Amino acid sequence: MKPINFVALVLFICGVVWALTLSERTVRRIQQTYYATIGPFLKGGSAMETRARNFLEEIEHSKDLENRLRAIEEEYIKLRSIEGRLRELESENAVLRRALDFKEKMRLNVVAARVIKRQPATWWETAIIDKGQNDSIGAGVPIIAPGGLAGKVDIASADTCSMILLTDERCQVSVQVAGTPEVGILHGTRGRYGEEPRLILRHLSREAAILPGMKVITTGKGGLFPPNLLIGTVKEYTPGPVEGVALVQPSVNFDELGVVFVIAQK
Numbered sequence: 058m059k060p061i062n063f064v065a066l067v068l069f070i071c072g073v074v075w076a077l078t079l080s081e082r083t084v085r086r087i088q089q090t091y092y093a094t095i096g097p098f099l100k101g102g103s104a105m106e107t108r109a110r111n112f113l114e115e116i117e118h119s120k121d122l123e124n125r126l127r128a129i130e131e132e133y134i135k136l137r138s139i140e141g142r143l144r145e146l147e148s149e150n151a152v153l154r155r156a157l158d159f160k161e162k163m164r165l166n167v168v169a170a171r172v173i174k175r176q177p178a179t180w181w182e183t184a185i186i187d188k189g190q191n192d193s194i195g196a197g198v199p200i201i202a203p204g205g206l207a208g209k210v211d212i213a214s215a216d217t218c219s220m221i222l223l224t225d226e227r228c229q230v231s232v233q234v235a236g237t238p239e240v241g242i243l244h245g246t247r248g249r250y251g252e253e254p255r256l257i258l259r260h261l262s263r264e265a266a267i268l269p270g271m272k273v274i275t276t277g278k279g280g281l282f283p284p285n286l287l288i289g290t291v292k293e294y295t296p297g298p299v300e301g302v303a304l305v306q307p308s309v310n311f312d313e314l315g316v317v318f319v320i321a322q323k
Contacts, residue, residue, distance in 0.1 A: 167318035167320055169188075170316070170319055171315065181225065184220050188319060189216045194210060196213050197209055200220050201320065203316070204308040204310065206309070207222065208221050209282075220317075223307065223311075224254035230275060232288055235271060240260075254312075256289060256306070258302065258304075258305050260300055270290055273291060288307070
């Protein structure tokens, strides 16, 4: 046996003999000393265990709150989506109601159509509608919208048509300033997307008694556009050495052109 093992065995035997020969009072004193020594550690460990348990409970509570918050956020996103869709439907219904009221007031035989395509590059010039030759619509037919004249059919296919908007310079209309003998030719001006559309009325008298706010209507001359269709209102009049020129504000909202009415061919 190694010396160190022998020494450890002797010390162990001595410790056992000493413990067995101690009196009860001595053993109790040793126990009291032992518990007094480790008591603070036991209390501290208990307090640490309590704090650890509370910390774990707070973590679980935080996770629960986080899950609830995530669920609330998802529900909020769904509600916002539903609200947005409802607003879209309300807007579409408002447009359809205005179009229906306008159609009922018109004394013309018209075919309702919806604008299905517009390009930013030609926003104030052309549009595509969802009616065509199958609905007895041909080239050159006038198109009106809530507010007044919107343009005319350019090219008609079986199920769709391209229309020339009133705000395009190719669409020229014989018009009259309501309440005056002044007549002239009105056409649009090419503009970019986002700009306000403009209508120019030419061939007026050099010193015409035209004031801002006066209505401009079709004369019916030429046989293409019916008479008394509203075009817009005079925004500005400029006299000239040869002729007067007026700037006209369209009565149709061309920026939000949705439902239009094609005057049916007889």
